[in-house]
Structures are given as structure tokens and as C-alpha cells.
Amino acid sequence: xxxxxxxxxxxxxxxxxxxxYFAETEEKFLSLMQSYGVEVDVHNHLYGTEKRNLNRFxxxxxxxxxxMIESAHYLTRGTLRSDDTLQIVQWGKELMNHPxxxxxxxxxxxxxxxxxxxxxxxxxxxxxxxxxxITDSGLEVHTDGVEILQEKDSDAYRKLLSKRDIEPxxxxxxxxxxxxxxxxVINIGGHAIHIPHEVTWQYENEFNEVKxxxxxxxxxxxxxLPTFLxx
Amino acid sequence: xxxxxxxxxxxxxxxxxxxxYFAETEEKFLSLMQSYGVEVDVHNHLYGTEKRNLNRFxxxxxxxxxxMIESAHYLTRGTLRSDDTLQIVQWGKELMNHPxxxxxxxxxxxxxxxxxxxxxxxxxxxxxxxxxxITDSGLEVHTDGVEILQEKDSDAYRKLLSKRDIEPxxxxxxxxxxxxxxxxVINIGGHAIHIPHEVTWQYENEFNEVKxxxxxxxxxxxxxLPTFLxx
Numbered sequence: 001x002x003x004x005x006x007x008x009x010x011x012x013x014x015x016x017x018x019x020x021y022f023a024e025t026e027e028k029f030l031s032l033m034q035s036y037g038v039e040v041d042v043h044n045h046l047y048g049t050e051k052r053n054l055n056r057f058x059x060x061x062x063x064x065x066x067x068m069i070e071s072a073h074y075l076t077r078g079t080l081r082s083d084d085t086l087q088i089v090q091w092g093k094e095l096m097n098h099p100x101x102x103x104x105x106x107x108x109x110x111x112x113x114x115x116x117x118x119x120x121x122x123x124x125x126x127x128x129x130x131x132x133x134i135t136d137s138g139l140e141v142h143t144d145g146v147e148i149l150q151e152k153d154s155d156a157y158r159k160l161l162s163k164r165d166i167e168p169x170x171x172x173x174x175x176x177x178x179x180x181x182x183x184x185v186i187n188i189g190g191h192a193i194h195i196p197h198e199v200t201w202q203y204e205n206e207f208n209e210v211k212x213x214x215x216x217x218x219x220x221x222x223x224x225l226p227t228f229l230x231x
Numbered sequence: 232x233x234x235x236x237x238x239x240x241x242x243x244x245x246x247x248x249x250x251x252y253f254a255e256t257e258e259k260f261l262s263l264m265q266s267y268g269v270e271v272d273v274h275n276h277l278y279g280t281e282k283r284n285l286n287r288f289x290x291x292x293x294x295x296x297x298x299m300i301e302s303a304h305y306l307t308r309g310t311l312r313s314d315d316t317l318q319i320v321q322w323g324k325e326l327m328n329h330p331x332x333x334x335x336x337x338x339x340x341x342x343x344x345x346x347x348x349x350x351x352x353x354x355x356x357x358x359x360x361x362x363x364x365i366t367d368s369g370l371e372v373h374t375d376g377v378e379i380l381q382e383k384d385s386d387a388y389r390k391l392l393s394k395r396d397i398e399p400x401x402x403x404x405x406x407x408x409x410x411x412x413x414x415x416v417i418n419i420g421g422h423a424i425h426i427p428h429e430v431t432w433q434y435e436n437e438f439n440e441v442k443x444x445x446x447x448x449x450x451x452x453x454x455x456l457p458t459f460l461x462x
Contacts (some may be wrong), residue, residue, distance in 0.1 A: 053324075056324050056327050056328065057293055057323075057324075057327065057359070058357070058358070058359025058360070059359070062288055062293035062294060062297060063293060065297060066293060066296060066297065066320055066323060069300065069316060069317075069320055070317060070320050072313075073313045073314070073316060073317045076313065078312075078313045078314055078317075079313055080313040080316065081309075081313075082303075082304045082307065082309045082310060082311040082312075082316075083304070083309050085300060085304060085311065085313075085316050086300075086301060086304045086309075089297055089300055089301050092288075092297060093284075093287050093288075096287055096288065097287065125358075126289070126357075126358070127289070127356075127357070127358035127379060127381050128288070128289025128290070128381050129289070131381045148358060150358050150359050150362045
């Protein structure tokens, strides 16, 4: 890895907590559906709705909130009460406004790496929400740029690197999602380090169509990164 | 205007139709509310909800859809039926997928100007939806870059121009919104041409806090732009 000049960091669940808030909301949604006597698998129904809506609404909290409302209509067989619908919208607002919690050691690690590498934050999803979280994180001062993408596939990484005049072989991506952070970067000849997060959205672990062309490394924590890169 | 090197184009209601689809949806929303016997001013209630939710949800169709649902709950005094909620979500999906309709002369005008100027599309709102529309428009080949911003205020324009090494005095912004396209650009020393659209979102015409420091020009149609600039 001696040729690495630029490191891209995924944001949600790599730099800060995100998925735990979705999981907490889904718990509340499950309880709400149980109060209607719903007996089918609520998680699977909601997840199916989310996936179907991805190509209509894209990623992010607002899309998730609309999918909860749609799923609730079908799960309750059309008996969802107006005040419960409003409650779901309210959960969406809370999700948009949860306090930002950096993962352990993130700030210190970026400060160390910033001295030696060009650092980018590369995230996907809701522009408004991601921008808000980047501002709240205070991390922008330790990075050389932010890219908020609609999708993180090989094409998107290729375009981004080309725009910034970065050769794939001198680029390292760090993230918790094999689907979005690791495999597409490996596939275009870049490097990648997977830092799994204990809670990762199911969708990010589904990647039948992506083929691993080469290896990538796995680290337990972002704080292991400086030592790993100095080897 | 002999020093202009870069022209930024707003997208919604400057390059293609957008607000008419929101207006059509609002008509359907009004009918739905009337079917519940709602007597208060539906437009004002919905608009108030939209504005309040802007700093929670940002711009765009998904935000608008969630605001319709919230507004409908209150307007119907908590009696909104589940199937009507689903109908509103469905309207949101239709808004995300309306066919893209370029305004008259847009493609030809960009083709002409592309020979002499650096052209940018500068839009705001929902990343997913804007990217989709830009792709559908086929206009990217006639431009030198696309910027999808979270907000189009003076700070955002200043940052964008600085990032691209463009002096404000050599920059011209073209758009239908005084609030987002014209006044913030004038305020940082750039040039602006206002091309009003017959349907413009009410919010874009409210700008008490922005002061016009200098003049801007008004054109009837984008097709007048090449002649205007050649003077």
C-alpha cells in the first residue's frame, strides 16, 4: 500500500452512528404494527417495500419514512389510523435530527492521516441530511473534500476519481459496506479496507451481482488504520 | 457582459418543467381534502407545513409528500383514511417519475452557448431526483459540469465559484427564481438573468431578507440569451 495518496471514508456507520437509529425506529414500528394485531413478518414486509421503493425514492430517511407508511397501510389491511400515520412522520423527523455521534477514535485518526494523505468523505443518500451530518461532525476541517453520491457503484467511483485526477491504484476506500465501499472500488483497481459495524443495513450485505476481483483488508477499528498503513 | 466566461443554469422551471407537476398534485390534494368537508384554506395550510418542514426535510418531492400527509392529518382533524394516505404516497411516486419535458429552445440554446462559454447546471434539492432528471434531459453533454446544492444562497455560490476558480464578475447565473438564482449571485458580485416561469413555487418569490445590491436583466425566453450576450 506504499503508493496510496488518497483515502476515501464512507460516513454512515464508518465515521458516525447511523443504522442504530434506523433499527430503533424499526423497533417502534414493529410495536405499532403489533398493536394492530399484525402477525406477518413486519421486518421483511418493510424491507421489501424499502427495496422496491429505492428506484423511486432513493436512499435516506425520507424514503424510509414513506416506505414505513406504505408498508403500514398494507400490514394493517388499510386500517392505519391518521394519528399513527402522523407518528410515523414524526419518527422520520426525529431520524433526521438525531444527535451526531462519532465512532470511537474517528477524529484522532483523521487528524493523524490528514498529515500524510489527501482525505475525502464519500457518502451516498440524502443530500440535505448528509450535508447536515457532515457539518455537525466538524470533520470537514480534517478532510480535503466531500462527495455525496446518489449511488456508490464502480461507475460512480470511476467518475469521481477521474474528476479529481486520482489513479485508482493510489486510492484507498474505507467503509463498513462491502456492497458500497469495498467491492466497487476493488473492481476498478483501487484498494479497500472493510471495517465492519455491528449494525449494518441488510441491503449493504446483499451484492450477488458484484464480483470480488481481488482481495481487500479487514480492520476491527478505524484507529488501527494509521499503523496498518505505515507497514 | 463582455467578461462573462461561465454561465450557470438553474434546472427546475428554467431548463425543464417542474412546478406544474407540483401544482397538479396540489389540485388533487385539494379535491381529496374537499371530500372530507375541509373548509379552511388548504393551500395555505399545506404551504405552511412545507415551509416549517424545510429545515427538517429539505427541498424536493419526498419532503413535499411527507408535508401533504402531515397537513392532511390536521386538515381532516385526524380522520385521514389509510387508503387516502397511500394515495398521497402514490402521488409522490408519480411526481418522482413524471416524464421530463424540456422548455422550448433549451437544447438549441445550450448548443449555441456551449461553443463560447463554460456552461454549468446549478440546481438544488433532492440529489436522487435531480440526478435522474439531468440524466433524462440529455443536457449533460452540452455542459461542463453539474452542481446539485442543498441550498442556493450567497455562501453556496461563493463556495462553488471558489472551488472552480471562477471570479464572480465573470459568472452569469440564469434562472426563474429571484430568491435562489438571481439575488444571491448579484449579492456576491456576479451577473444574473431572470427568466420568469409562468408557474413558480411561492417560496421562491419570498425573499425579504435578501437585498438587491445591483441590477439584473430579465428575458422572456432562454432562446433570447445568445443574442442578448452577443450585444
